[in-house]
Amino acid sequence: MRKSPRRAPRSWRRCEGRCWRCSREEGEGECEGEGEGWPSPPRRPAGSSSAGQEEEKSPVVAAAMAVGPLGERSPSKGRGEEPGQAARPSDEATVISGTKLAHQVLKEVHRDVESWTSAGNQRPHLTVVLVGDNPASHIYVRNKIKAAAAVGISSEIILRPKDISQEELLDMTVKLNRDSRVSGLLVQLPLPGHIDERAVCNAIAPEKDVDGFHIMNIGRLCLDQPxxxxxxxxxxxxxxxxxxxxxxxxxxxxxxxxxxxxxxxxxxxxxxxxxxxxxxxxxxxxxxxxxxxxxxxxxxxxxxxxxxxxxxxxxxxxxxxxxxxxxxxxxxxxxxxxxxxxxxxxxxxxxxxxxxxxxxxxxxxxxxxxxxxxxxxxxxxxxxxxxxx
Structure with a gap:
């Protein structure tokens, strides 16, 4: 029988300002439970850091992503400083910078890629198939390739004309599935109207499907499986x-x-x-x-x-x-x-x-x-x- 109420995962549950392991109020000291009970440390005042210095930023990742402030909060706000608390009346919302958060994720990926390759493993390789001349798609793909290079992932773009047949595109996808050099594969959407996007997404091997669009990946997601x-x-x-x-x-x-x-x-x-x-x-x-x-x-x-x-x-x-x-x-x-x-x-x-x-x-x-x-x-x-x- 499940306990009630259930505990939410430690990675995001804040437990109303108390450490969920030892029930200390925030700021009262270290957790006395089995491990750290705070999902994230209390927010420091703007401009401060743990050692009085700014965190060192990876110049490689910074090249791919301009870094902005995570929460651009108006100085006149009366809202609680901890994210996730009930909001009190204020002038404007905290603007969440996806650019800043992306920098954090890219830095983590870069570190993991270097650790993986330094252990003698094959460097991750991303292959992107781009069909046609949709300007937005070309911009999106360039951004992906630029960011991949910044975190140490090798990549390539395979360009195909907009009049490529569905059969030709599917055949190419099958060949790339078999290519041991290719770690991850995606076909940039949208595709021209004469091509069945679902058929193409399902043609990508699920173990190489970095977009997560294959029916097996969607099905596993719906079943709460990894x-x-x-x-x-x-x-x-x-x-x-x-x-x-x-x-x-x-x-x-x-x-x-x-x-x-x-x-x-x-x-x-x-x-x-x-x-x-x-x-x-x-x-x-x-x-x-x-x-x-x-x-x-x-x-x-x-x-x-x-x-x-x-x-x-x-x-x-x-x-x-x-x-x-x-x-x-x-x-x-x-x-x-x-x-x-x-x-x-x-x-x-x-x-x-x-x-x-x-x-x-x-x-x-x-x-x-x-x-x-x-x-x-x-x-x-x-x-x-x-x-x-």
């Missing part, structure tokens, strides 16, 4: 954990039901924190394009965490979010800026208005995007070490 998690979903989950946002027993709204983004995010957040692949133990509601706007508003106003991956600019407005909510914007939309006459990148959230009401919010750009690249490279190392298959 799997290669789709990079965007993994990025959202990692942002939540590293920021200290509590999910245990919370209400979560996921706007978007795609099998590569929305559904995996919901699976990670609602599943059991005591399973083999721990989840968030949240109560999750999924909405989609056929959810009436008035119903969407009801669900978002109840949500402690709102995650938006719908591809609709300003889908979530300030009146739809309750005070103190955490808002994670996964949307990527290119819109015309009337002030500059140029195209600009925005998410699905009315950022300037919602940040006046939320406790935490991710920006676009600079939020989930950089973390997605970082988690893709973490997946590449995972498949190289064969830790799942």
């Amino acid at each position: 799997s290669i998690v789709p990079a965007t979903a993994a990025a959202v989950w990692e942002i939540i954990k590293r920021t200290g946002i509590q999910t245990f027993g919370k209400n979560v709204l996921v706007a978007g039901r795609s099998k590569n983004v929305g559904m995996p995010i919901a699976m990670l957040l609602h599943s059991d924190g005591e399973h083999e692949r721990p989840g968030g133990d949240a109560t999750v509601t999924i909405t989609h394009r056929y959810t009436p706007k008035e119903q969407l508003k009801i669900h978002t106003q109840l949500a402690d965490i709102v995650i938006v991956a719908a591809g609709i600019p300003k889908l979530i407005t300030a009146d739809m979010v309750k005070e103190g909510a955490a808002v994670i914007d996964v949307g990527i939309n290119h819109i015309h800026d009337p002030l500059t006459g140029k195209t600009k990148l925005v998410g699905d959230v009315d950022f300037e208005e919602v940040k006046k009401k939320a406790a935490f919010i991710t920006p676009v750009p600079g939020g989930v995007g950089p973390m997605t690249v970082a988690m893709l490279l973490k997946n590449t190392l995972l498949v190289t070490k064969k830790l799942i298959y």
Whole structure:
């Protein structure tokens, strides 16, 4: 019989300001339990560090990722300093820098890659197949290759014309599956309309599927088993954990039901924190394009965490979010800026208005995007070490 209430995983449970091993109040001293009871150390004042010096940054990783502040908090805020605490009235949300968090992940991956190769193992190698001339896809792939080089992962891009047949693309995928030099393989989406994306994703060997889109990886994710998690979903989950946002027993709204983004995010957040692949133990509601706007508003106003991956600019407005909510914007939309006459990148959230009401919010750009690249490279190392298959 399970104990009630259950303990959430140590990696993210904060236990309302007390050490969950010895019940000391935060700041009272070291944990007296079996080990460290604090999932993360108390936040230091801005500009300070443990030894009076800034943490040494890897120049290699810094070359791939510009580093910004993790939480850009207004000095006038009255909200508690510890992430995950109940929000008190304040002017604006803490803006979570995905760039900063991605730097942390990339630094960890770089360290692990060097440790792996110094032990005499083959260097991880990522192969990216890019079909057609979609400008956005070319930018995304360049970012992945640049970040891979920065963490010591070798990589290559295989370009194919947009009129390539599905049969040719599938044949190439099978050959790359058999290539022992290739650790991780992905085919950049979207693909031209005449190609079945699901067929291509399932043609990639599950043990090389760094995108996590193969039916076996999606199935294992749904069964709470260890799997290669789709990079965007993994990025959202990692942002939540590293920021200290509590999910245990919370209400979560996921706007978007795609099998590569929305559904995996919901699976990670609602599943059991005591399973083999721990989840968030949240109560999750999924909405989609056929959810009436008035119903969407009801669900978002109840949500402690709102995650938006719908591809609709300003889908979530300030009146739809309750005070103190955490808002994670996964949307990527290119819109015309009337002030500059140029195209600009925005998410699905009315950022300037919602940040006046939320406790935490991710920006676009600079939020989930950089973390997605970082988690893709973490997946590449995972498949190289064969830790799942």
